Amino acid sequence: MAEQCAVIGVGQTHHKKRRDDVSIPGLLREAATRALDDAECTWADIDAIVIGKAPDAFEGIVQPELFLADALGGAGKPMLRVHTAGSVGGSTFIVGAHLVESRIHERVLAISWEKQSEGNAQWGLAGGRSRGIGAGGAFAPWIRAYIEKTGAPEYIGWQVAVKDRLNALKNPYAHLKLADISIEKVKESAMLWDPLRFLESCPSSDGACAVVLTNEANGKRASKPAAWVAATAVRSELGAFPGRDPVRPLAGVECAHDVYRQAGISVPRQEIDVAELYVPFSWYEPMWLEGHDIAGPGEGWKMVESGDTELTGSFPVNASGGVLSSNPIGASGMLRFAEAALQVRGLAGEHQVDGARTALAQAYGGGAQYFAMGILRSQPA
Amino acid sequence: MSQPRIVESTLEFPYSRTLGPVVGAFLSGLREHRILGIRTRAGKVLVPPLEYDPNTGDALDELVEVGPQGTVTSWTWVDEPTPKHPLDRPFAFALVTPDGAATAMVHAVDAGSIDRMSTGMRVQPRWRAEPHNMIDDLACWEPAS
Incomplete structure (x- = not known):
């Protein structure tokens, strides 16, 4: 073993x-x-x-x-x-x-x-040439496809943008501290890549x-509580191939199922107490809730709408403020694991989710094609 | 007309570098014609200074002045300088250990002639007239007078 x-x-x-x-x-x-x-x-x-x-x-x-x-x-x-x-x-x-x-x-x-x-x-993402569309430009069409497929209202993205920035106010290390963030402010911020607005995007x-x-x-x-690694998995797929579903990439589905299986989780929505998901653009919160089978098809945005993913909701997502509030790119994925660890250790401070015992950490990269996921627990197996 | 086989593609992007407290202090020292090193817990003085002991990872913060003279510990002669070299006349690339330092730094020595170069020779710094926060604010070394 x-x-x-x-x-x-x-x-x-x-x-x-x-x-x-x-x-x-x-x-x-x-x-x-x-x-x-x-x-x-x-x-x-x-x-x-x-x-x-x-x-x-x-x-x-x-x-x-x-x-x-x-x-x-x-x-x-x-x-x-x-x-x-x-x-x-x-x-x-x-x-x-x-x-x-x-x-x-x-x-x-x-x-x-x-x-x-x-x-x-x-410039770096474009391989050193001035023809880059940026990450937001790559993801915007897939976000639009998600909205059309599920009928999600436009304000879902705004809600995520506000929630993560309010959570960031409780995290002393977070980059963005937007104390006056509001749905109105997000809605009125500049359109960068339709449907993504400026305040729905991560910082640099x-x-x-x-x-x-x-x-x-x-x-x-150890004298302080440890976080125990109950499961880890990585999956990759090509950025483009016939039949690919970039809204719900198969690599992400399989990566999630692998960590649930390793950790003995059969109903992630109920058995996971807190999740740190890589959400660089607001819409990726509902998209990953569905893409990792935490919510059923078309149900992810309803978890956002009802407040379930808020700090005090039934399934808190990105209590730390997430990538929408801090994005040192190479570190952003590890921050998901680190914040998940802090939650199950009970050491997350002001953004601690009460009684967090099982946490999901997730990171993705490239054209939504590289996935790294883990389950952290407050107790060893 | 012949078929083109190659096109040129030039990448150029200006990066910036944050210096931090130790390299920043070293470059400030050069502006004032002072060479700063840093002392490790074992008592060795590293020049140029680092924020950490490269052998142990321990944080370092005791900056100390070294030099101004130093000793050549190794060298090679450049007889035909190119436009990218630090000097436009024949010179030596040398490892110079400033007085009081435990390490040597690579730099140019403007000796005029290969006959004046030798391992163990004493050198003194020549300062750049208008400092610009780069290592060549110490323009080069020259034989000690």
Whole structure:
């Protein structure tokens, strides 16, 4: 039987549009030292490092993991780079968890980051040419297809945009702090990619996130509660092929079913207490609720409408404020896992969901084609 | 007419770099004609300074002034400089250990002639007239007078 993996340390930076007070190594070390402190560990206690980020073109440093090895106490230690586009933070967490579960390493530091202010992500996404339509431009037609298929009212997207920004006010690390956010403000904000408006879109952030992962014995010995990794899965599919459903990608459906099966979950809506889903554009909340079979077809937007996904609702989504409030791209996926871990550890502070024992973490990337998902629990199996 | 076989494609995008408290202090020092290193817990002074000990990951914050003179520990002669080289006349690329430092930094030495170069030679900094917050605010090293 595989070793059980425990999350004993979680750390993140204050995410901002421009962290010009720190270097790139300094940004990573800010998150890493918070995770080490939380885990009551030092650099010397770490056996291996897994590092993830989105395309190197974003900052213009090729293979930044080589440049960052020393800054992460990596001298003489195994180090592995992960890259799976926007889902990379989730994949990085999962690779770290596998290194513990397979008993290859006892304590792993998994870290992911982006310093968007040092370059231009839209240019980077376009492979270094000025023909990019941006992520929003790629997703908008699929969002429109979802709206037409389900008959969802336009205000559903506005509701998600308001909810996540209100949650972000309770998260000290969140980038956007829009205290005066309202349905009216979202509705009146500029149309970027029909039907997506400015306030329905994620910001560009500088930030990093780190976790310390370890085995069952160390997890049980930790003085603070650990989060236990009950399930992990990744799935990928091509960005375009005949018969593909980009609104409900098969890779996302299968990835979700895999983690539910591993965790023994048969009714996700009832058995999961809180979810951190990768929602960079408001409509992706109902789309993933349906795309991961938490809600039935055409039922996802009704969960939003009825307030079920609010912090105090029956199925809170993105209590942290989510990607809509902080988007250091490479770190955004790991933040979903880190926030899920904080919830089941009972350490989420003001945005804590009462009694959270089982949390779903999800990240996606590329043209809704790379998925990384996990189930975290307050108790070991 | 022959069929075109190749088209040119040039990528160019200006990135910016945040310096952080340590490299930022190092570059500020160069403006004032001071070379700053940083002391590790083991007492070694690293130049240029890092925010962390590369051997242990420990955070470092004790900036110390080194130099201004240094010693060449290794070098190679560039007889025919190209437009991208730091000097427009024959010069040496050298590893220079500033006095008080435990590490050497790569830089150009303007010695005039290969005959003046030797391992162990003493050098002094030559400063750039108008600093611009880059490593070549220390324009190059030259034989100590």
